[in-house]
Amino acid sequence: MVSLWGSKNGESNHDEDHDEEQNGEGSRPASRPARREPDERTQLLPPSRAGFLDPDDPAVSPYNLWSVRALRYFSILFLIITFLWWVLLLVSIFVSPPMLHTRGSGFFDFSFTTLTAGILLSGILFFSAPSRAMEVTSLIIGVFLVVDVVIITATARIRFEEGWVGIASVIWAALMAIYLVLVERVVAWGKKEEEERLTGRHETKRSLKEWLAVLSSTIIMVVMIAVVVLLTATLILRARDASLQPSGDRWYVDNDKYEVQVACMGSVTFNDAGERNPTVLIEAGEMPFEDTFDDWIYAAYQNGTIDRYCYWDRPGMAFSDNAPSPHSAGMSADALSEALAQAGEQGPWILVSAGIGGIYSRIFSARHVGEISGIFLIDAMHEDLLYKIASPGRGFLLWARGVISPLGWDRLPAALFKGRTREDRVYGKSAYQGGKFIKQQLQESLVANSLTKSEVSQSRHIQSKDTPLVVVSSGIATRKDEEWAAKQEDLTKITDNLIGWETVNGAPHEVWRTFAGRTTLEAMLKQLINA
Numbered sequence: 001m002v003s004l005w006g007s008k009n010g011e012s013n014h015d016e017d018h019d020e021e022q023n024g025e026g027s028r029p030a031s032r033p034a035r036r037e038p039d040e041r042t043q044l045l046p047p048s049r050a051g052f053l054d055p056d057d058p059a060v061s062p063y064n065l066w067s068v069r070a071l072r073y074f075s076i077l078f079l080i081i082t083f084l085w086w087v088l089l090l091v092s093i094f095v096s097p098p099m100l101h102t103r104g105s106g107f108f109d110f111s112f113t114t115l116t117a118g119i120l121l122s123g124i125l126f127f128s129a130p131s132r133a134m135e136v137t138s139l140i141i142g143v144f145l146v147v148d149v150v151i152i153t154a155t156a157r158i159r160f161e162e163g164w165v166g167i168a169s170v171i172w173a174a175l176m177a178i179y180l181v182l183v184e185r186v187v188a189w190g191k192k193e194e195e196e197r198l199t200g201r202h203e204t205k206r207s208l209k210e211w212l213a214v215l216s217s218t219i220i221m222v223v224m225i226a227v228v229v230l231l232t233a234t235l236i237l238r239a240r241d242a243s244l245q246p247s248g249d250r251w252y253v254d255n256d257k258y259e260v261q262v263a264c265m266g267s268v269t270f271n272d273a274g275e276r277n278p279t280v281l282i283e284a285g286e287m288p289f290e291d292t293f294d295d296w297i298y299a300a301y302q303n304g305t306i307d308r309y310c311y312w313d314r315p316g317m318a319f320s321d322n323a324p325s326p327h328s329a330g331m332s333a334d335a336l337s338e339a340l341a342q343a344g345e346q347g348p349w350i351l352v353s354a355g356i357g358g359i360y361s362r363i364f365s366a367r368h369v370g371e372i373s374g375i376f377l378i379d380a381m382h383e384d385l386l387y388k389i390a391s392p393g394r395g396f397l398l399w400a401r402g403v404i405s406p407l408g409w410d411r412l413p414a415a416l417f418k419g420r421t422r423e424d425r426v427y428g429k430s431a432y433q434g435g436k437f438i439k440q441q442l443q444e445s446l447v448a449n450s451l452t453k454s455e456v457s458q459s460r461h462i463q464s465k466d467t468p469l470v471v472v473s474s475g476i477a478t479r480k481d482e483e484w485a486a487k488q489e490d491l492t493k494i495t496d497n498l499i500g501w502e503t504v505n506g507a508p509h510e511v512w513r514t515f516a517g518r519t520t521l522e523a524m525l526k527q528l529i530n531a
Contacts, residue, residue, distance in 0.1 A: 285355025316440025347371030
């Protein structure tokens with residue numbers, strides 16, 4: 001009888017003996033099911049194991065790692081710092097904060113900072129989609145920026161012009177490009193680690209969204225490579241131009257903030273009474289003196305019309321540094337006075353000026369009344385016409401040209417295909433393309449109808465009425481513009497001692513470019529000296 005709590009002893013022993021027979025040495029192994037050959041219904045991949053996520057699950061993210069999150073926070077912090085520096089540099093173009101004035105244009109450091117902001121912004125936008133293309137392009141940009149650092153620091157003239165502001169900007173740009181390479185590597189590592197941990201394998205395929213992100217980031221970085229290549233090429237041109245030496249000497253002015261060039265030709269002569277003969281002091285017009293103005297003045301010196309002449313480059317033109325902003329014509333006149341004093345030059349002076357240079361000469365004359373022996377105005381600008389160069393549209397275009405000038409979009413083709421030399425770029429026909437020149441024009445435009453107009457208006461009241469005056473006007477300019485013609489006539493009244501007023505028919509604004517203009521200028525200059 002079967003017990004309620006178990007089996008009978010006999011039955012139990014029988015079962016144990018049966019188990020021993022099956023498990024003993026003499027027993028035959030249990031038969032296994034036959035292995036089926038794979039067919040079209042066989043799964044290629046093993047079934048997913050419990051506990052792993054799908055690769056498209058949002059939880060599978062490199063942001064799970066604190067190191068990746070920290071790099072993203074650092075990237076945002078660096079972008080904020082770069083943006084604040086960018087704003088400060090933008091403001092310094094118009095108003096120079098203390099300790100932030102650079103003797104160069106200020107456009108190069110602005111461009112490098114803009115490039116840095118673009119690099120960091122791209123890294124943040126495509127942070128979670130690292131790619132080999134992003135890493136390689138960032139590395140290329142970093143290499144070019146390191147080359148830029150070497151060029152700036154190794155070329156003394158560029159180093160002085162850029163100052164600590166420019167050097168810090170390009171070094172920061174290089175560091176951020178190299179930092180982006182590190183970010184790409186760390187994020188790619190973090191993405192792989194999380195995929196292996198959460199999905200069981202490293203996902204090598206990308207979604208359409210990821211491919212679009214990689215394509216977009218690559219295009220942006222390739223554009224930035226083109227930008228940094230142009231910046232480097234323009235810096236190489238600047239290094240080449242820096243080897244050109246000025247004909248005169250540079251002098252620190254305005255509490256050693258910047259240098260201006262002053263050059264003199266000829267020896268000091270004396271009259272029969274032992275007094276110094278007047279020295280012709282030249283103020284160029286819209287272009288540097290060395291461009292074309294030098295030709296007819298040197299010819300007048302060679303033929304004995306004048307014994308001695310001096311000229312200078314206004315701040316930002318040719319061999320002179322840019323001045324802090326804002327900068328008016330009166331400030332330039334003071335800088336000229338300081339430079340002449342340091343050079344040991346003294347009057348009496350005969351002031352010869354053309355175009356916008358007439359504004360500067362008149363202010364200088366009013367501030368050195370006892371030293372001026374004559375004023376010679378060559379198609380000079382009247383203070384009532386300063387509004388033409390002070391228009392907001394012109395100012396914006398100058399600023400825009402200055403911002404893109406470090407790319408050398410016009411200077412590089414001119415050097416490569418038109419044979420422009422360093423002389424052309426420093427003071428010749430291509431000088432207007434340089435950042436320094438554009439910054440000088442922008443500074444002139446910003447205060448032309450305010451500070452400068454006020455200064456020249458005051459100088460008209462201070463000007464000695466006995467000073468001999470000669471005015472030569474362009475026939476073409478006076479015929480084209482009635483207002484210009486009327487203001488030329490008004491310029492003949494700034495003193496009561498008009499020696500002569502001539503209008504050269506067929507002569508352009510730069511009167512000396514025609515033979516008739518040069519002949520008239522030399523004759524009138526000789527007449528003024530004899531007066």
